[in-house]
Amino acid sequence: MPETIIEIEGLYKVFGKKPKSIMPLIKEGQGKQQILEETGHTVGLKDINLNIRRGETFVIMGLSGSGKSTLIRHFNRLIDPTAGKIKVEGVDIMKLSPKKLQEFRRHKMSMVFQRFALMPHWTLIKNVAYGLTVQGIPQKQCLEKAKAWLKTVGLAGYEEQFPSQLSGGQQQRVGLARALCTDAEILLMDEAFSALDPLIRSEMQDQLIGLQAKLQKTIIFITHDLDEALRLGDRIAILKDGELVQVGEPVDILLKPANAYVRAFVKDVNRARALTVETVMKPPACRITAETIGEALEQMKKHSDNYAYYVTDEGYQGVVLQETLEKAAATDKDHKLASKHIEDIPAISPGSILEAVIPETLYTDYALPVVDDKGDLCGELSRISLAEVLGEMNVDQSASLPS
Amino acid sequence: MFDKFPTMARADLLHIRKTLDLGFRDFSRAYGDIIESLFDPLLAFLIWFERLLLHSPWWLVLMVLTGLVYWGSRSWKLSLGVLICFLAIGYFGMWDNTMRTLSIITVSTMVSIVIGIPIGIVMARSDHARSLITPLLDIMQTMPAFVYLIPVVMLLGIGKVPGVIAVVVYAIPPVIRLTNLGIRLVDREILEAADAYGANSWQRLSGVQLPLALPTIMAGVNQTIMMALSMVVIASMIGVKGLGQPVLKSITNQYFTLGLFNGLAIVVLAILFDRVSQAYAKRTQKYMGEVSNA
Ligand SMILES: Nc1ncnc2c1ncn2[C@@H]1O[C@H](COP(=O)(O)OP(=O)(O)O)[C@@H](O)[C@H]1O
Ligand SMILES: [Mg+2]
Numbered sequence: 001m002p003e004t005i006i007e008i009e010g011l012y013k014v015f016g017k018k019p020k021s022i023m024p025l026i027k028e029g030q031g032k033q034q035i036l037e038e039t040g041h042t043v044g045l046k047d048i049n050l051n052i053r054r055g056e057t058f059v060i061m062g063l064s065g066s067g068k069s070t071l072i073r074h075f076n077r078l079i080d081p082t083a084g085k086i087k088v089e090g091v092d093i094m095k096l097s098p099k100k101l102q103e104f105r106r107h108k109m110s111m112v113f114q115r116f117a118l119m120p121h122w123t124l125i126k127n128v129a130y131g132l133t134v135q136g137i138p139q140k141q142c143l144e145k146a147k148a149w150l151k152t153v154g155l156a157g158y159e160e161q162f163p164s165q166l167s168g169g170q171q172q173r174v175g176l177a178r179a180l181c182t183d184a185e186i187l188l189m190d191e192a193f194s195a196l197d198p199l200i201r202s203e204m205q206d207q208l209i210g211l212q213a214k215l216q217k218t219i220i221f222i223t224h225d226l227d228e229a230l231r232l233g234d235r236i237a238i239l240k241d242g243e244l245v246q247v248g249e250p251v252d253i254l255l256k257p258a259n260a261y262v263r264a265f266v267k268d269v270n271r272a273r274a275l276t277v278e279t280v281m282k283p284p285a286c287r288i289t290a291e292t293i294g295e296a297l298e299q300m301k302k303h304s305d306n307y308a309y310y311v312t313d314e315g316y317q318g319v320v321l322q323e324t325l326e327k328a329a330a331t332d333k334d335h336k337l338a339s340k341h342i343e344d345i346p347a348i349s350p351g352s353i354l355e356a357v358i359p360e361t362l363y364t365d366y367a368l369p370v371v372d373d374k375g376d377l378c379g380e381l382s383r384i385s386l387a388e389v390l391g392e393m394n395v396d397q398s399a400s401l402p403s
Numbered sequence: 404m405f406d407k408f409p410t411m412a413r414a415d416l417l418h419i420r421k422t423l424d425l426g427f428r429d430f431s432r433a434y435g436d437i438i439e440s441l442f443d444p445l446l447a448f449l450i451w452f453e454r455l456l457l458h459s460p461w462w463l464v465l466m467v468l469t470g471l472v473y474w475g476s477r478s479w480k481l482s483l484g485v486l487i488c489f490l491a492i493g494y495f496g497m498w499d500n501t502m503r504t505l506s507i508i509t510v511s512t513m514v515s516i517v518i519g520i521p522i523g524i525v526m527a528r529s530d531h532a533r534s535l536i537t538p539l540l541d542i543m544q545t546m547p548a549f550v551y552l553i554p555v556v557m558l559l560g561i562g563k564v565p566g567v568i569a570v571v572v573y574a575i576p577p578v579i580r581l582t583n584l585g586i587r588l589v590d591r592e593i594l595e596a597a598d599a600y601g602a603n604s605w606q607r608l609s610g611v612q613l614p615l616a617l618p619t620i621m622a623g624v625n626q627t628i629m630m631a632l633s634m635v636v637i638a639s640m641i642g643v644k645g646l647g648q649p650v651l652k653s654i655t656n657q658y659f660t661l662g663l664f665n666g667l668a669i670v671v672l673a674i675l676f677d678r679v680s681q682a683y684a685k686r687t688q689k690y691m692g693e694v695s696n697a
Pocket of ligand 1: 043065067071
């Protein structure tokens, strides 16, 4: 398991005049609403415990007002907690002096904002270079690097434009370039794509996925959109009223929701698009490795199905049917199993999303073989298991096959 | 017994007045010279600047002024208008007084900016400072100018420096208020961005807060100039030469035309300062306009 890079322990945040005085009330178990009514304090976060691993994209998801922005601002201490520990690479950042904190922000983390937060009075290249300029690096060097990053995000030639001359999507690319320009290892993204149109948004998601494959940063991504969370996240944390309700991989969130809240949350998600074959396939019921038809028939009869996957040393070969074998056996039982006995059923790969394999599953009479890129049979996907996971989906979503 | 408002005994009141007046007189006798000498650099600068305007050839001053207007506004129309107005002022024999007033207003505005912006910054950074300074500014703006002229004159006598002080006291509040306001209005997310990238407080102030507050600060500077101009007549009562003095003379002697001409010259100066400072402010804000997505 990869090492932990950020560790959060027992984190509480209360907004109001005397936050510390509210702590006993929270520990007694008083609710957020009750505390707000009786004391005028807002409980922003309650007992958050998290470990974030190096190199992962960790998504924090929740409805508006659930405390996402508050939580992410604790990672670089734009907000100080009322109680709790925050460790980054083993260093307790609550203990940093103002000077050290500045250094920490300059080198360890960078941030992308929901409404872009670009400096309106500076050109794009100066904006991208901001993190470096602040570090006191010579202007020429800053601008050279900034130019390269602008190009990476697809804005070459826009160096001397001002933010107000750009569309939202372009502005956020600048925001992303600014964050990447400092080479900080941790990227904080607070609803970075939420202000964008759906189409631009999915383009930006693609770009982020592409960049992340190359850069291997640790990304903490905030969103209120489950589809976005499932698309980007290696792991997802769900926040409700300042409390974590579930942390897990996308599959866990979808298939094993921790409580009714998460279940309601994931109810509307398009599972066909969110889940991969791997997560719903079953081990292959019947695989045949025999050399002759007689042996093959014997192996098959041990199972209830009237078909089987034929596998040799070179991996998956195809499907053999009981009917075919019986006919062939009638003439010559010891005949070698040959390609004329084997049906050529297309295999699917464990990494494809369900939506992509729905048609094939429907048009084939057998469970589809799942074959990995080495050619080995690793599972089967039947119509029934597909129906089981997609069963809870609402109808109009299942109707929208890939365009 | 409720017929008359119960008042302090007359003797007591007299006593208070005497102690305060005598106390201040003693104070000004003792420290007047030292305090006056503190203002010597300001006086030297005032005299130098006025001489510069008065002793340079009029056509050179005119050229420089028109050039400045063009540099600030990039507008040929405005520059030409200013040129014509100044030619008229000279033709009606008000050139010297206009130069004197131009000089004192320029210096007072500079002093107001140099003192006012830092105070505005302090006010924006701390709510405590704001709650202390705001009532002071209210007093400065509402207290009749004559009242605070008295101690200034007692301390420094009659002349240019007390004049500048009187003008600055009256005209400085807008710069302070609007510097404070401008900084407080800077978008919170942009400040968060500066913090998140590790800017120190100087980088935050000079790189983000002041530039983004600049339009508001410039509006304050503009108001300050206008208020300074409105003080010209009052300042002339304590010996500041310029367009104010003929106005004052025409009030006491009922010379309507003299008053009107000099008054119009003040208006010309006001328009000059106003248009140039606004056009300049707008030009530095070009990046805001064009395409707006916000
Ligand atoms: N500075 C603040 N003062 C008081 N309450 C705040 C402050 N910031 C956030 N809150 C409250 O904390 C809760 C979480 O807010 P936020 O973190 O912005 O939510 P999200 O980003 O998930 O929409 C909300 O109830 C909000 O009203
Ligand atoms: Mg938020």
